[in-house]
Amino acid sequence: MTKGIKIAGALCILFLCSLRLTGQVLPVPLPGGDIIQPFGLFNQFFPGVGAGFDGLNADPHGINNSRTFVAMGYTAGTATDSSGKTYNVITDIRVYQGDYIGAVPTYGAGGTTSAKAHGTFVEI
Amino acid sequence: MHDFNPGITPNGVFWIVQIPDDAVQITGDTLTIHLQNIAVIDQLHFPGGTGNAPATVSFDITYTKSGMPRRVRPTSSDPLSPFTWAGKMWMATNTGTFSAAYNDGSFAATGSFSSSGNFGEMGTERNGSFAAENDDAVAKLLPSEQGQTGVGVSQLVGNKNAELRSDLPLLKGRVPIKGSPLRTAP
Numbered sequence: 001m002t003k004g005i006k007i008a009g010a011l012c013i014l015f016l017c018s019l020r021l022t023g024q025v026l027p028v029p030l031p032g033g034d035i036i037q038p039f040g041l042f043n044q045f046f047p048g049v050g051a052g053f054d055g056l057n058a059d060p061h062g063i064n065n066s067r068t069f070v071a072m073g074y075t076a077g078t079a080t081d082s083s084g085k086t087y088n089v090i091t092d093i094r095v096y097q098g099d100y101i102g103a104v105p106t107y108g109a110g111g112t113t114s115a116k117a118h119g120t121f122v123e124i
Numbered sequence: 125m126h127d128f129n130p131g132i133t134p135n136g137v138f139w140i141v142q143i144p145d146d147a148v149q150i151t152g153d154t155l156t157i158h159l160q161n162i163a164v165i166d167q168l169h170f171p172g173g174t175g176n177a178p179a180t181v182s183f184d185i186t187y188t189k190s191g192m193p194r195r196v197r198p199t200s201s202d203p204l205s206p207f208t209w210a211g212k213m214w215m216a217t218n219t220g221t222f223s224a225a226y227n228d229g230s231f232a233a234t235g236s237f238s239s240s241g242n243f244g245e246m247g248t249e250r251n252g253s254f255a256a257e258n259d260d261a262v263a264k265l266l267p268s269e270q271g272q273t274g275v276g277v278s279q280l281v282g283n284k285n286a287e288l289r290s291d292l293p294l295l296k297g298r299v300p301i302k303g304s305p306l307r308t309a310p
Contacts, residue, residue: 029136031204032203042132044138057206057207058207066250071244071245073216074242075219076237076238079224089237091220093220095155097145097148103135120148123140
């Protein structure tokens with residue numbers, strides 16, 4: 001009985017997970033990226049020239065298999081909180097708009113196949 | 125430190141949120157984005173922070189391209205390389221304003237930022253399975269092509285911003301560097 005409940009619970013979780021994905025083409029990350037120790041691989045490059053950057057023509061995108069408009073830029077600024085405390089602000093906000101080929105669940109356990117989609121994404 | 129981001133998806137897509145197409149307007153040399161109350165967390169550290177205060181951010185940013193575009197061609201067949209994509213890119217600047225607030229109301233801030241002196245770019249890109257396509261497939265995305273010559277090296281320095289005050293705490297969208305701008309190993 002207990003085993004049956006556990007199996008039923010697992011199936012419910014799988015079912016709910018698949019519901020969440022239904023109809024959504026999930027973007028796939030770049031296969032490469034920056035390795036930042038000790039945390040590991042972040043599927044993102046940092047275009048730019050000079051120390052700490054990956055080069056002028058490093059891929060600015062965060063989504064693989066994409067054909068999009070892209071805009072990005074590193075910024076600096078200031079902010080003030082509600083108590084009057086001031087902060088330095090650094091941003092790297094990137095915008096992607098266009099087509100991409102992502103993943104959709106197709107098989108019984110959520111196994112994927114490719115699907116083309118259009119979308120707008122912002123990387124914050 | 126505060127670090128507002130939407131998190132990394134379980135499959136590894138880095139800090140990305142899908143937004144309505146009409147939140148972005150592309151006109152001539154500019155791209156503007158207007159977003160309100162995007163759900164994020166304050167990670168309180170980067171990378172690997174353990175904080176997760178639920179919050180929202182709103183911002184308006186205008187990106188402006190300048191100069192002549194450069195053509196980018198894949199120069200590596202290594203799928204893990206940064207140089208496997210193709211496109212046409214312009215150097216670009218951007219300026220913006222933002223606000224951020226915890227959902228519980230315990231923290232809120234407003235501010236502004238500018239890319240002046242820092243690296244930025246905009247254009248069209250194809251990567252992955254699209255990288256081998258012809259440029260014409262995306263040319264319609266970006267009108268007013270101005271040529272194909274390169275840009276001056278002085279425009280390409282990653283970060284020359286000297287205005288970051290080291291005596292202030294840091295509030296960031298991503299990639300924190302205290303004192304020395306933009307990026308160092310943690």
